Amino acid sequence: MWEKNKRTICNLILVGIIILLMILIDLFAPSTSMWFSVLRKVCTFALAAVSMNLLNGFTGLFSLGQAGFMLLGAYTYAILTIPVNMRSNVFRNYGDSVIHFQMPLVAALILAGIVAAFFAFLIGLPVLRLKSDYLAIATLGFAEIVRGLVQLQSFGPVTNGPDPINMFTAPKSITVYAAISGISIFIIVLMINSTYGRAFKAIRDDEIAAEAMGINLAHHKQLSFVISSFFCGIAGAMMAMCNTSVSSVSFTTSMTYQILLVVVIGGIGSISGSIIAAFIFYASSEWWLKFLDLETYTKAGSKVPLLGPGFRMVVFSILIMIIVLFFRQGIMGTREISVYDGIMKIKSVFVKDRAKGGESHE
Amino acid sequence: MSDNILEIKTLNVRFGGILAVNDISLDVRRGKIVTLIGANGAGKSTILRSVSGIVKPVHGEILFEGENIMGLTPEQIVKKGITLVPEGRRVFPNLTVLENLKMGAYLRKDNYDNDLSYVYRLFPRLEERSWQSAGTLSGGEQQMLAVGRALMSSPKLIMMDEPSLGLAPLVVRDIFSIIRTINENGITVLLIEQNANMALKTCDYGYVIETGNITMQGEGDKLLNDERVKEAYLGKSRNG
Numbered sequence: 381m382w383e384k385n386k387r388t389i390c391n392l393i394l395v396g397i398i399i400l401l402m403i404l405i406d407l408f409a410p411s412t413s414m415w416f417s418v419l420r421k422v423c424t425f426a427l428a429a430v431s432m433n434l435l436n437g438f439t440g441l442f443s444l445g446q447a448g449f450m451l452l453g454a455y456t457y458a459i460l461t462i463p464v465n466m467r468s469n470v471f472r473n474y475g476d477s478v479i480h481f482q483m484p485l486v487a488a489l490i491l492a493g494i495v496a497a498f499f500a501f502l503i504g505l506p507v508l509r510l511k512s513d514y515l516a517i518a519t520l521g522f523a524e525i526v527r528g529l530v531q532l533q534s535f536g537p538v539t540n541g542p543d544p545i546n547m548f549t550a551p552k553s554i555t556v557y558a559a560i561s562g563i564s565i566f567i568i569v570l571m572i573n574s575t576y577g578r579a580f581k582a583i584r585d586d587e588i589a590a591e592a593m594g595i596n597l598a599h600h601k602q603l604s605f606v607i608s609s610f611f612c613g614i615a616g617a618m619m620a621m622c623n624t625s626v627s628s629v630s631f632t633t634s635m636t637y638q639i640l641l642v643v644v645i646g647g648i649g650s651i652s653g654s655i656i657a658a659f660i661f662y663a664s665s666e667w668w669l670k671f672l673d674l675e676t677y678t679k680a681g682s683k684v685p686l687l688g689p690g691f692r693m694v695v696f697s698i699l700i701m702i703i704v705l706f707f708r709q710g711i712m713g714t715r716e717i718s719v720y721d722g723i724m725k726i727k728s729v730f731v732k733d734r735a736k737g738g739e740s741h742e
Numbered sequence: 743m744s745d746n747i748l749e750i751k752t753l754n755v756r757f758g759g760i761l762a763v764n765d766i767s768l769d770v771r772r773g774k775i776v777t778l779i780g781a782n783g784a785g786k787s788t789i790l791r792s793v794s795g796i797v798k799p800v801h802g803e804i805l806f807e808g809e810n811i812m813g814l815t816p817e818q819i820v821k822k823g824i825t826l827v828p829e830g831r832r833v834f835p836n837l838t839v840l841e842n843l844k845m846g847a848y849l850r851k852d853n854y855d856n857d858l859s860y861v862y863r864l865f866p867r868l869e870e871r872s873w874q875s876a877g878t879l880s881g882g883e884q885q886m887l888a889v890g891r892a893l894m895s896s897p898k899l900i901m902m903d904e905p906s907l908g909l910a911p912l913v914v915r916d917i918f919s920i921i922r923t924i925n926e927n928g929i930t931v932l933l934i935e936q937n938a939n940m941a942l943k944t945c946d947y948g949y950v951i952e953t954g955n956i957t958m959q960g961e962g963d964k965l966l967n968d969e970r971v972k973e974a975y976l977g978k979s980r981n982g
Contacts, residue, residue, distance in 0.1 A: 575848065582834045582845045589832035591796055594820030594849045594895065649836075714836065 390719035395562070402558045414667045416554060417622075421666065423557035424618040426658035429642040430565050430651055431611035436640075437649035437714075438572055439604040440584030441508070442516045444636050445500075446612055448523030451631035452499055453492035453613025454620040455530060455539055460488040461549040470547050474536035485549055489560065489617050496613025497606045499526075504605045508598065520633060530628045544627035551621060560618060564611050569651055571607065580604050645703055646710050653712030660711075665696055746805075747772040747899055747930050748793070748824075753802035755788050762788045763799070764954035770899070770932050775925050777933040777941040777962070779975055780951035786934040787829055789951075790901045793932075794826040795819045806899070821849055823898035829934075830907060831884045833891070835877030839868050842876050842887055846894030854894060861890040864920060882913035889920065893929075900924065901932045906940065918944050938975035942966040950975075 405415050428446060435441050460483040462470055467477040483491070507518045530539045539545075551557075571577055579600050582590040591597055620626045638661075646657030672692040676684045703711075748770040755763040763785040770776045778786045791797040793804055795816040804812045811819055825846075834842050843861060847854040862869040865886045871879065876887055885905055892900055902921070906914040918940055925931050935941035942948055942962045950958040950971060958971065965971050 575844075578837065578841055578845060579848060581837055581841075582848075585834035585836050586832050588796070589828055589834065590845070591816050592794060592820075592826045592828050592832075593845050593891070594817045595845075596815070596817045 387718055387720045390723070391717070394717075394719045399555075399558060399562065402554050406553050406555050416552070418663050418667050419554045420557050420618075420622045421662045422659045423554070423561040424615055424622055425639060425642060425662060426655045427561040427564050427611060427618065428615035428639045429646065429654040429658050430568055431608045431615060432639050433643050433646075433648065433651065433654050434568055434572065434580075434611075435604055435608040436643060437647075438577065438584060439580040439601065441601060441605065442512050443519040443605070443608075444516045444633070444640070445503070445519030445523045445609075446639050447631045447633060447636045448519075448526040449496040449500060449609040449612035450616030450619060450635070451523070451526055451530065451628060452496045453616030454626045454631070455545070455616075456495040456613070457488045457492040457617030458545045458548045458620045458626040459538065460491060461485065462545070462547050466547040470545060471537065471540055473543055474541065476537070478537045482549075485551070488549075489614055492617040493610040493613040496616065497610035500606045500609030501602070504602045508601045508605060520636070523631075523633065523636065527628050527631055542628070544625045546625040548620070548624075548626075550624045557618060557621070560614065564614055565651065565655070568607075568611060572651070576600070576603065641700065644710055645700070645707075647712035647714060648710065649714035650710065650712035650716055652717035653710055653715075656711055656717075664699070665692070669696055745771050747807060748932065749803075749805040750789070750793070751803040751805070753789065753792060753804065754800040755785070755792055755797060756800050757788075761954055763792070765802075766951070766954070766956055768949055768956065768959075770930060771947065772930055773925070773928065774946040775921065775931040775933060775944055777935055777945035777948045778951055779935055779938040779941055779948060781975075782936070783953070784951045785954045786951055787903055790826055790903055790932070790934060793819075793901060794824060796826075817849065820895055820897075823896075825892040825895045825897040825900055827888050827892045827900065827902040827905060829903035831881070831888045833876040833879070833884050833887050836875055838873055838875055839879070839887060840872040842891050843868070843872075843894050846891035847896075850895065854896070857894055857896055861893050864893075864923065865890055882909050882916065885909060885913075885917055886920070889917075889924075893924070897929060899930045899932060901934075903934050904936060905933070906935060906937045914940060938971070939966075942971075 402419065405413075405419065409415050428450065432443075432446055435443050459477070459479060462477070463482050464480060467480070471477040503519070503522050507515060507522070510518055529535070531542045533541050535541065572580070579590070579595050582593070582595060583597060583600055587597060616631075623630065642657045642661050643654055645661065646653030646655070669692045672687055672695055673689050674687065676687050678684060746769045750766060750768050752765045752767055753763055754761070754765060766785070766789065768776075768778075778789065780786050788797060792799045793811075795811075795814055795818070799812060802812065803810055806822055806824060811822060814822075834845060837845065843858060847857065867883055868887060868890055871883070876884065879887060889902070889905070905917050905921070909917065914937065921931055921933065921944060933941055933945065942965050945962040948960065948962050948965045949956050950965065958965065958968065960968070966976075
């Protein structure tokens, strides 16, 4: 038990250090720094990946509806946080918005989650009877339907039709993103370590045995689907804040695949893996590999071959293939990062060295 | 209350037009070990799955302590005090041994520490490995875990589907002696076996099932000495 407590404390210290670093970046980094846009995106997609992991990695339900739930969250958040005096301007093509109030950020975020969760509940009733690939196809279809529906002219006064929504509350500071993402992921971790989480894992491992133990399969699958979608909705709202503009065209299937990629690279069934992978994925695709897209000339004036628009994605895709080939389990597999175990490992190496040294003296 | 903890009356189960279980009736006396033997595909597993609510029978009656439990969900049936140790062990490979045991007690709201220490007393090996993931256990240990997990729901009736499947003879002996211990501690056992010899030696009463019908029944040692059973399930070598 004490051992377990030490592990938790060490991990909390790590989380504290990360939060401190983010606050420091917020305070001292120049406003043009890439850290801002990258970390905002990392926080958003870390949450999206962790919520997908709850479903795919911990409950064993292969769902590809993430883009749909994120869209619902993003639209809910954006529509509810536009200042009242800006509304007629944003919704100018449709006369005026049907909603005439502005919600505070936190309330709108929670509501974004609830709307996504509500739709997940409705969709889950029929769809969760399906298994593996069929479930993936059905949820993928749902995401496309949602994307089509919000663009309808008749929903214009609510969703602004195909036109983007903007002017809503969009905080700039990374600390806000880190806090939303951190609190949400913390709740998911608590969930996974609870009895419910254990039941989810049991269903993933063996449905028939889980049923024989008296676990209600339909009820638990539904629960996992709804919770995962709730946090997906919040991630969607965060994505709206990142982009400062919401438009249905950005919630494509390829975004779902990106999230899936983050989950796979990090390790299916590892929360810390998803977070690390989200950082590596978005930092390298948006920042570290950016130079590959620029046409570069050597000092002699000749053009460096291959470098140019689009080349970044070639290199990036090759890197992903290498990761999937050589780390078949992803970066973390199903393990979680543990500072305490790391310290113990380093300590044991040192202790062994000292013991060896002692021997050679004698 | 009658002596029978479980009574099955004219049970019929179909799988897409194929009759798997045909008008089977059988009784399980409280506090006894009852075994069903028979070849592959005779319908033994289907009977157990019907009792635990995983398979829906066409018609018939399943009475547990005098109450009809047919049509209840697996969840409700586990709550009533029936657990199934499924065929092929089916432990949760990525959960630790302790987590597996806790899953067995999933529906219990009361404190189950006593049952946990009871299971650890029965299977000291499981306590040594409580932090190991179940997938890393040997076949015999996994079977012990499957039995221990079922015991965690503190059942009145435990049903075991082929507990000796794919295990070494020595391990099989261990498992059967554990089954006897569990029974002596007051839990009724309904056992399915292909290892007819071992099963009939252990049980109080046995049924022989062939293609969905009961063809013979009797006390364990009577069946063990029956010429037809010997020929069909025990092999000729016993005559020599």
